[in-house]
Amino acid sequence: MIALGSSLLIAQPPAGAGRMQHGQMHGKQMMAGRMAKDLNLTEDQKAQLKKVHQEYGAKIKAIKDNDQLTQGDARKQIEALHQAQKAASDKVFTEEQKAKMKDVQEQRRGRMKEEAAANVARMQVRLGLNEAQVAKVKEEQVNTQSKMQALRNNKDLSKEQKRAQVQSLMKAHRANMASILTPEQQQKMQAEHRGRRGVNK
Numbered sequence: 001m002i003a004l005g006s007s008l009l010i011a012q013p014p015a016g017a018g019r020m021q022h023g024q025m026h027g028k029q030m031m032a033g034r035m036a037k038d039l040n041l042t043e044d045q046k047a048q049l050k051k052v053h054q055e056y057g058a059k060i061k062a063i064k065d066n067d068q069l070t071q072g073d074a075r076k077q078i079e080a081l082h083q084a085q086k087a088a089s090d091k092v093f094t095e096e097q098k099a100k101m102k103d104v105q106e107q108r109r110g111r112m113k114e115e116a117a118a119n120v121a122r123m124q125v126r127l128g129l130n131e132a133q134v135a136k137v138k139e140e141q142v143n144t145q146s147k148m149q150a151l152r153n154n155k156d157l158s159k160e161q162k163r164a165q166v167q168s169l170m171k172a173h174r175a176n177m178a179s180i181l182t183p184e185q186q187q188k189m190q191a192e193h194r195g196r197r198g199v200n201k
Helices: 017-039 043-065 071-090 095-127 131-153 159-180 183-200
Strands: none
Touching: 017 095, 043 071, 095 131, 095 183, 131 159
16 A cells, blocks of 8 residues: 555655556555465365456456447446456355455554554654644545545556556645645655665665
8 A cells, every 4th residue: 555644655756667567466466365364265265266357357358458338338347347256256255254354454444544644643753744734634645545545446447547647646645745844844855755765776
């Protein structure tokens, strides 16, 4: 997940196409691995889920590649396939695993909220934010996180379209953060960002 807050998207400018695609693939693989471990999936369940993913992935790709469909028709068909894929995947899990999955998802959401709050708290100390700024940063954080999540969940967009919208979202986030911070705070944050980039080289 993209850390949201001060240096959140500002500290992580859009990566190159290859790096971004690699990151997305790596992230999906890690999530799949964690799910298999958290739910204690059997080898048979893993094979069934892989088959479902491949089957519906091929159908969705065929729709995206069909130039005869309007964007609206393609979106409706893809949404229907996503619902069917979810239903097919749910049949693979036991009731106990479904309950466990819900619990794990809630725990992860809780951890993300805690991390986001800690990030804002660190910003407040490093940049000397006042209470009004803290409130605005938290609001910006929630709004950006919501938009990013919606973008990630939008299966109708191609990778190129998602990449373009992520960049647009980052640009808007940087502009919003700039309107919240004073010039001195912006300079300090940019200096910290340059320092981190130097360390990571």
